[in-house]
Amino acid sequence: MHLVMIGGSDAGISAALRARELDSSADVTVVVADAYPNFSICGIPYYVSGEVTHWRNLAHRTVADLEATGMTLRLDTTARRIDVPGRKLHLTRPAGEDELIRYDKLVIGTGAVPVRPPIDGLDGRGALGPEDGVHVLHTMGDTFAVMRTIEEASPASAIIIGAGYVGLEMADALTARGLAVTQLEQLPEVLATVDAELGALVRAELAAQGVQVLTGTTARRISRASAGAAGRLRVEAVTAGATVERTADLVLVVTGVRPDTELAASAGARLGARGAIQVDPAMQTGLPDVLAAGDCVVTHHRLLGETYLPLGTTAHKQGRVAGENALGGRRRFVGSLGTQVVKIFDQAAARTGLRHDEAAAAGFDPLTIQSAANDHKAYYPGSHRITMRVTGDRRTGRLLGMQLFGHKHAEIAKRIDIAAAAIFNNMTVEAISDLDLSYTPPLGSPWEAVQMGAQAWDREVQSLRR
Ligand SMILES: Cc1cc2nc3c(=O)[nH]c(=O)nc-3n(C[C@H](O)[C@H](O)[C@H](O)COP(=O)(O)OP(=O)(O)OC[C@H]3O[C@@H](n4cnc5c(N)ncnc54)[C@H](O)[C@@H]3O)c2cc1C
Numbered sequence: 010m011h012l013v014m015i016g017g018s019d020a021g022i023s024a025a026l027r028a029r030e031l032d033s034s035a036d037v038t039v040v041v042a043d044a045y046p047n048f049s050i051c052g053i054p055y056y057v058s059g060e061v062t063h064w065r066n067l068a069h070r071t072v073a074d075l076e077a078t079g080m081t082l083r084l085d086t087t088a089r090r091i092d093v094p095g096r097k098l099h100l101t102r103p104a105g106e107d108e109l110i111r112y113d114k115l116v117i118g119t120g121a122v123p124v125r126p127p128i129d130g131l132d133g134r135g136a137l138g139p140e141d142g143v144h145v146l147h148t149m150g151d152t153f154a155v156m157r158t159i160e161e162a163s164p165a166s167a168i169i170i171g172a173g174y175v176g177l178e179m180a181d182a183l184t185a186r187g188l189a190v191t192q193l194e195q196l197p198e199v200l201a202t203v204d205a206e207l208g209a210l211v212r213a214e215l216a217a218q219g220v221q222v223l224t225g226t227t228a229r230r231i232s233r234a235s236a237g238a239a240g241r242l243r244v245e246a247v248t249a250g251a252t253v254e255r256t257a258d259l260v261l262v263v264t265g266v267r268p269d270t271e272l273a274a275s276a277g278a279r280l281g282a283r284g285a286i287q288v289d290p291a292m293q294t295g296l297p298d299v300l301a302a303g304d305c306v307v308t309h310h311r312l313l314g315e316t317y318l319p320l321g322t323t324a325h326k327q328g329r330v331a332g333e334n335a336l337g338g339r340r341r342f343v344g345s346l347g348t349q350v351v352k353i354f355d356q357a358a359a360r361t362g363l364r365h366d367e368a369a370a371a372g373f374d375p376l377t378i379q380s381a382a383n384d385h386k387a388y389y390p391g392s393h394r395i396t397m398r399v400t401g402d403r404r405t406g407r408l409l410g411m412q413l414f415g416h417k418h419a420e421i422a423k424r425i426d427i428a429a430a431a432i433f434n435n436m437t438v439e440a441i442s443d444l445d446l447s448y449t450p451p452l453g454s455p456w457e458a459v460q461m462g463a464q465a466w467d468r469e470v471q472s473l474r475r
């Protein structure tokens with residue numbers, strides 16, 4: 010049995026590890042386009058900031074660790090074409106020669122690539138690139154290019170185009186590096202994955218840390234700045250019909266990702282949401298003996314059905330399912346809730362489930378109530394307020410979503426996980442108060458903050474019914 014995984018990041022490596030774990034005689038080959046298998050690209054901002062002191066420390070496992078599990082790594086090797094009927098994979102080796110390898114089962118984990126928005130000067134003839142200080146950020150190669158600009162050109166300032174979670178993490182990282190950061194976001198508020206009320210709190214934190222934030226501002230053109238300007242690069246943008254211009258020494262374009270599906274699509278795989286590879290819960294593509302997982306595939310959302318939700322947590326789970334099923338297993342990916350958290354300087358924002366507008370669009374009758382509570386008893390030093398937004402269904406009382414914002418030491422991540430577990434198990438908002446959660450004054454309250462948020466929602470529902 011020869012299993013071949015294409016892609017050496019979260020999905021491909023998870024699949025390979027699971028297969029080797031279940032069957033130590035399985036012949037598992039992982040084909041990786043670059044030389045950085047199993048690197049935590051989620052950690053890139055913390056290497057750029059200097060908190061992670063060497064890029065090698067971003068490896069979840071070293072090449073030696075991976076090989077010790079018994080898998081074969083084919084690094085700097087690109088999969089070019091899948092011959093589905095012949096169960097063969099066409100490769101290009103590091104030195105450029107072609108090679109054909111046979112497989113019994115194939116797992117595609119080609120992931121995602123950065124979206125390149127239509128900005129003059131980013132693509133096409135005369136485009137500016139990493140050597141000019143204009144960057145995207147997804148791979149270790151992109152990271153090295155950013156670090157080269159930082160180390161060789163000593164930039165004093167940066168413009169970040171995009172204020173999603175990667176853009177925010179990079180605003181934090183580049184500020185830590187001493188760069189003056191301007192952040193452009195075309196939407197009305199930063200971090201559109203949470204409601205604008207929490208996005209405004211995120212924006213306030215950015216401003217407090219010295220980041221200049223321009224929302225409702227769409228970048229149109231990147232060019233070289235004229236001599237004597239305050240930076241080497243100029244970004245022209247449009248806001249409310251007017252043109253604004255900013256200059257900086259480094260420009261980072263982080264406006265999301267799209268699934269990398271060329272290989273799968275050319276082999277005949279069906280595509281679904283946002284052009285991602287269609288898979289069933291067993292991660293089967295529908296092509297004989299071909300599975301797929303991670304950022305290149307559609308994601309089953311437990312409340313919404315098919316979506317595209319590229320996240321490292323999901324890629325790990327889907328990869329594990331694909332690895333097991335490639336060996337003939339019957340594992341299912343049971344679905345995501347889009348649970349995520351991001352640290353922005355001294356604060357953190359998190360969400361799980363649905364925001365109000367998503368719940369309404371999905372046919373629920375949502376009510377969202379914002380409230381606040383302390384992370385632990387206020388009389389014990391160092392307590393922080395947590396702002397919560399609880400979304401529940403008025404008809405059934407079911408918890409549909411939760412969003413949290415608060416200090417980075419207020420356990421925002423673990424608190425959102427309470428809500429994620431509750432939604433996963435179809436709990437009502439009211440039932441959250443029944444959960445037996447821990448308490449000691451320096452670390453919590455007799456009513457955990459999330460339970461207080463749930464009670465605020467309940468009170469509002471009761472008063473609306475009166
Ligand atoms: C800066 C940053 C921060 C992030 N932070 C978080 C976070 O905090 N939490 C979270 O959940 N997620 C986070 N993510 C998202 C997370 O990293 C991705 O969801 C995850 O890496 C997806 O894994 P993947 O294996 O599906 O794809 P990718 O990581 O995109 O990897 C694809 C792999 O396929 C290889 N490949 C592609 N084409 C070929 C080919 N033809 N032949 C051979 N190999 C090929 C690539 O070299 C790579 O190894 C972050 C992403 C970035 C960029």
